[in-house]
Amino acid sequence: GAVVSQHPSWVICKSGTSVKIECRSLDFQATTMFWYRQFPKQSLMLMATSNEGSKATYEQGVEKDKFLINHASLTLSTLTVTSAHPEDSSFYICSADRTSFYEQYFGPGTRLTVT
Amino acid sequence: QKEVEQDPGPLSVPEGAIVSLNCTYSNSAFQYFMWYRQYSRKGPELLMYTYSSGNKEDGRFTAQVDKSSKYISLFIRDSQPSDSATYLCAMSAVQGAQKLVFGQGTRLTINP
Numbered sequence: 762g763a764v765v766s767q768h769p770s771w772v773i774c775k776s777g778t779s780v781k782i783e784c785r786s787l788d789f790q791a792t793t794m795f796w797y798r799q800f801p802k803q804s805l806m807l808m809a810t811s812n813e814g815s816k817a818t819y820e821q822g823v824e825k826d827k828f829l830i831n832h833a834s835l836t837l838s839t840l841t842v843t844s845a846h847p848e849d850s851s852f853y854i855c856s857a858d859r860t861s862f863y864e865q866y867f868g869p870g871t872r873l874t875v876t
Numbered sequence: 877q878k879e880v881e882q883d884p885g886p887l888s889v890p891e892g893a894i895v896s897l898n899c900t901y902s903n904s905a906f907q908y909f910m911w912y913r914q915y916s917r918k919g920p921e922l923l924m925y926t927y928s929s930g931n932k933e934d935g936r937f938t939a940q941v942d943k944s945s946k947y948i949s950l951f952i953r954d955s956q957p958s959d960s961a962t963y964l965c966a967m968s969a970v971q972g973a974q975k976l977v978f979g980q981g982t983r984l985t986i987n988p
Contacts, residue, residue, distance in 0.1 A: 765919070767919075795975065802881075802884070802983075803976040803980065803981075804964060804979060804980045804981050805920070805964070805978045806978075807976070808885050810975060820975075852917075854919050854920070856919075864922070865891050865922070865976065866922070867912075867919035867920045867921070867922075868919050869919045870917065870918065870919045872917065
């Protein structure tokens, strides 16, 4: 149990376009989901916390108008990278809280390459 | 100074060796400590979590927390090539669905 999926696993897009990444909790409901960004050989950096039915909370330095987050249901959160630029190329990982004590389960990640 | 410091390695050991991975932190409010394993191009997988100081054992893995020294460790006994991965420590100050602060990760290779 406690499986989190992400789609797509890999995407290439052109500079200036928008890309949507989906995060789903497959066998549990997640009130809270988190979006992280990871550059090569670096650790995970939290971008935003997403609560079902409310606006996401963004970390300092993360542009909320550029990284749009929607948490429409207890099993789905989406991250849309708008007007993508090459510097947005990264590994994006979501996690979902199983509403238990610190059981945050991570998705497999989405590799975004902006050309 | 980063809130959580972790030696990025790389660390390479022979199969069967005992591996010691460590993190130090500066925020005395941290009470919840986790170790994640991340294979290349995959999401992190929770290995261990502990609350406050003490030891926790699960199979070949032992996690230790020393809050007085702000130091946590993960020990892997009888290491296997399949243990080769990046190991990330993570911690948080507040119970529940709260944001985690991660270390940089240590890249570990177990040589057959």
